Amino acid sequence: MLEKRSLWPYLWLGIGVLIFAFPIYITVIGSTHDISTIGRGDVPLLPGGHGVENYSAAWAGGAGRFTTTPAAVMLVNSLLMAVLIAAGKIAISLTSAYAVVFFRFPFRMLAFWLIFITLMLPVEVRIIPTFQVMVNLDMTNSMAGLVVPLIASATATLLFRQFFLTIPPEYVEAAKIDGAGPMRFFKDVVLPLSVTNIAALFVILFIYGWNQYLWPLLIVNDRSLETIVVGLTKMIGTGDAQNEWNVIMATAVMALLPPVAVVVLMQRWFIKGLVETEK
Amino acid sequence: MAAPASFLFKGKFLPLVLLLPQLIITGVFFFWPAFQAVYQSFLREDAFGLSSQFVGFENFTDVLSDPTWLQSFGRTIFFSTAVAGLALSVALFLAVQADKQIRASTTFKTMLIWPYAVAPAVAAVLWLFMFHPNIGLFGRMLNAAGIPWDYKLNGDQAMLLVIIASAWKQVSYNFIFFLAGLQAIPRSVLEAAAIDGAKPMRRFWTVVFPLLSPTAFFLLVVNLTYAFFDTFGVIHSITQGGPGKATETLIYRVYTDGVMNLNLGTSAAQSVILMIMVIALTMVQFRFIERKVHY
Known part of the structure; x- marks a missing residue:
């Protein structure tokens, strides 16, 4: 109509x-x-x-x-860089979101904010000092230099945090009654539940990694x-x-x-x- | 957030270990350089880079009173507005078309979203192939038609080319979000407006567009951020900021001053100014998202 x-x-x-x-x-x-x-x-x-x-x-x-x-050679480098960046971002964001959601510990919110604030510091605005840090650490001209500085991720951490908050708290209680520790719960409950989110994020981050421009231009000659x-x-x-x-x-x-x-x-x-x- | 303790795991050590990788990387590659940038922005090195001295806000006043920096600033505003305006309006138009009841809409969607995957620098190269004055199809057509086209000599043409290449790549991103926004508008609202006698154009501007404005605003911020920073690859691969300084945006200038001319103090001051701009943009975005959540 x-x-x-x-x-x-x-x-x-x-x-x-x-x-x-x-x-x-x-x-x-x-x-x-x-x-x-x-x-x-x-x-x-x-x-x-x-x-x-x-x-x-x-x-x-x-x-x-x-x-x-x-x-x-360039395709292998790009593939390696993209996969490592995507996998690295997902791995460290999963563990940090898990820590923030399922534990209470001193400076928890401070840690969260420290990660969150990096949203405001894209690599483009701090090119020169970041490059100097790379030189000091002797990480220029290496795959690690290409990948490691880019794997901190506020967005991925936020996404996993949001998702973990929707996991019913009763699951934790049930796991505890069954005698499962935090790492067991992470491996057997949280990871399987996150598969969809991980796959979706991997696609986005793979493209992000593949399309990096300024960073490889600076770090690698x-x-x-x-x-x-x-x-x-x-x-x-x-x-x-x-x-x-x-x-x-x-x-x-x-x-x-x-x-x-x-x-x-x-x-x-x-x-x-x-x-x-x-x- | 105040979950009872039985829903949480105990332990103070394990969570810190889990957080450590992220915190170390953030500390070493984000905070250290950011503080370094702030610190250096107050120092000036001598001509040989042997010693440096504290100069207060001199680097900042130098940058802000440099007419070529101010020109870059104005150019960046023009460039970003043009890219965002073009990418948003084309995407909205296409999303409205794709939202109509048509056959093969999935195929159209796929055909419109794939440019998202193309790197800005590669998008620029594709446009260069078409508009190169000697080897490009359209570049040669223009010249044959008596319009002198050479983006390597003409600054306005260079600007036009980087704007189009940058916007081209961003349309698919906006299209995805606009289409999602349009599909979230209840049909009943539109039908009610139709029963009241509103014609399609009127329905769009009085019902659809206002309901879409949160999406549009979010996309505006994202597009401006994209045009500020991610277009470095576009400019670097087509024009290198030239001819002259015709396509030198702020981010390109930080690169030339810091990497090419090794002028660390003013480059750091420019970085700090850019950081303040990003923080302002991000705050606007979050204030807005918070408001949306409270609806």
Whole structure:
């Protein structure tokens, strides 16, 4: 009764989808042509026959005049960084939320606030001093340096705290009567109940980790630790027309495929994770 | 929160052990550098970096009276407003369309949310491929049509490109939240308005939009924060702040002053100013969320 079915929404959404898909389409097409086609500026709209050679050049670290870090290495670095950041954030947030909700101890609220306040200190605003701390600790140019400083998480702790507060307190009492200690309760009751939240959060945090930019740019100058997002923009440099654009486009496709695949394949977890962490 | 003791576990040592990893990381990588930034913002190093002396608020007054910093500030406000405005309005429009009773809405949704996963720097690269003056489809079209397009030479065009690339990536995030907000509006309210004779446009502005305003406000804060900080990757990969300083935002400037020019004192002062801005934004957001909870 509210609205007549009309074709307008389809048209508008179609245009929206097009605006989102077109940049990717152009990039994928570009990655299948040879360097001179792209360099001349004859931007093709249909796939060419050089896909295999471009992707293998990117995979192995450039062809001809240009050598770059092999995409294979950068993909492994990005994957490792993203998984470690996501797993690390989830692990330390689970234990700290558990401590705050199921125990009473001195300075409990102080500890909670100390974690909470980090929401207000994004890495971008304290770049230089954080970098100096990394130098003092001799953690630059290492995977630990890429990961550890990013795994403190106020949002994940808040999310788990909210969730733990909904676990009926009677469960604790029952567990105690059955003689289960706090660690047993954590492992056998709290963790299984949290699986959905953990999965949802993992999707969000994986994307967060994969897409890190400023931090890896600062911490790593050793090519063997380059992540693909940073490595991609280093290949572009100042955007010189003589760049090996076909290989760069192949690298761009490889840089965006893993996180996009995660969002599309785990859409349900993704939306849950997104909406819940922001509550 | 005042649960009786039988619903809690005893022990003072175990909870501290459980909290320790988080507290150590927070202390070492958040509080130490934050205090360091505040401390350094009151010091000035000599030209060789050998000694430093306390200079009070001089770094701050230097930054705040530097006309190029003030220009960066104004530019950041313009940039952030444009990114947030564009990303929010396009997302709201698409969400309203997707909320109508249409077929294949799940497919449309999937096709609209995936750009969330694209890193800001990679989004920038995709737009660069299209608008590069020599190799980009649209860049060449514009030039062929007699419009001189080169974002590497023209500051306004550079600004336009970073705004579009930044907003493009953020639309899907806003779309998800707007759609969730729209779907939470009870149909009965809309039907009542329809029975009273309100036309769709009027229904939208007098019923739907006010009910959506909490979501819109929350998204506004998130989008401004995104435009302030997360767009570093966009700017760094397309324009490096140039041409000239045409796309140098505050965060980009902290980076150039601190990392490129190694000007620690003023860089620290800028960091502190940015921290104050983030704290203000976060407080606005939490005050607002608290109000929402008390409804």
